[in-house]
Amino acid sequence: MSHHNGKINWEKVAANKRIKFVYVKATEGKTYQDRDFKKNARNARKAGLAVGAYHFFNNRGTGKEQFDNFKKTVTLGTCNLIPMVDVEEGGVGQL
Numbered sequence: 001m002s003h004h005n006g007k008i009n010w011e012k013v014a015a016n017k018r019i020k021f022v023y024v025k026a027t028e029g030k031t032y033q034d035r036d037f038k039k040n041a042r043n044a045r046k047a048g049l050a051v052g053a054y055h056f057f058n059n060r061g062t063g064k065e066q067f068d069n070f071k072k073t074v075t076l077g078t079c080n081l082i083p084m085v086d087v088e089e090g091g092v093g094q095l
Contacts, residue, residue: 010047021050024053057087
């Protein structure tokens, strides 16, 4: 989930017993932080879902620069699942 999904009704999502966890976009590249990350993570956890953060990797920065962006955005205790990296082919961020 990310700001692209708009306002999310986390209570409704959590009411679906097949959904146990969610990954929320935290960062992209070396500088971008998703404006809704903290709100989405907090509200999903409040609704009873396990929450993980993900980084959208692109070619506009080194791996270290992108990790530093993620590390400063996702603080300890924000999520209760291991972090993930989204790597895709094609588009502007083509590797």
